[in-house]
Amino acid sequence: SDADMKFFLALVTQTDEARRAFENHPVVMDAVAQGLSQERYQKFLLELYHLVWHFNTVSAAATSRLADSHRQVRYFLYQHMQEEKGHEDWVLNDLAALSVSRDTALAYAPSPHTLALTGYNYWAADRKHPCSVLGMLYVLEVIASVYGGPLANAQKERLLLQGELGVSFINSHATLDAEHMRELREIANTLDDAES
Numbered sequence: 058s059d060a061d062m063k064f065f066l067a068l069v070t071q072t073d074e075a076r077r078a079f080e081n082h083p084v085v086m087d088a089v090a091q092g093l094s095q096e097r098y099q100k101f102l103l104e105l106y107h108l109v110w111h112f113n114t115v116s117a118a119a120t121s122r123l124a125d126s127h128r129q130v131r132y133f134l135y136q137h138m139q140e141e142k143g144h145e146d147w148v149l150n151d152l153a154a155l156s157v158s159r160d161t162a163l164a165y166a167p168s169p170h171t172l173a174l175t176g177y178n179y180w181a182a183d184r185k186h187p188c189s190v191l192g193m194l195y196v197l198e199v200i201a202s203v204y205g206g207p208l209a210n211a212q213k214e215r216l217l218l219q220g221e222l223g224v225s226f227i228n229s230h231a232t233l234d235a236e237h238m239r240e241l242r243e244i245a246n247t248l249d250d251a252e253s
Contacts, residue, residue: 065245068195076199089207092215098223099155105226106148107167107175112197113138115178115190122187130188133244137194137237147226154223155216191245198238205231 079085093101116134123131152162167175181189209228218224 064248065242092211103165110145111175119182119187119190201230
């Protein structure tokens, strides 16, 4: 029914302009078409590591704040966290395939942009509304499902990577996240309070 689609449809509608701006950004268009240089791709993965590493802890912070009235969101996040556990190691493996050691990757200081995004997600889960974590999930799922495959292919071609070496994280999430998007739509549509 229309009422069932209200929250997810509102989420899609309210973020549509930003999504289109992202899709049409010259850097994104070039990356998907041509891939990134090895140096830029390494930096991309180094930044991505921190987002992936904090994904479950942000989700855990949100679940700890969810009232029982949002129990279904809590259980959804528990399951999603289990599925995402250890995926930061995939990013480290991709970096190793690109000659970036584990020690170098772990010592890398993320950019202010990555820190701001991560910090905002913690703040929103703690202070705004714990269901805000679903917005973070939505953005990551859209990006991964739409761009993961094309970016992985472009990187393989540009850097002459064999098989999944160097692209295992982004390539796997291109297929995983289509199903995740369906699950996210279902859980988002259970929300009906004005605060979330």
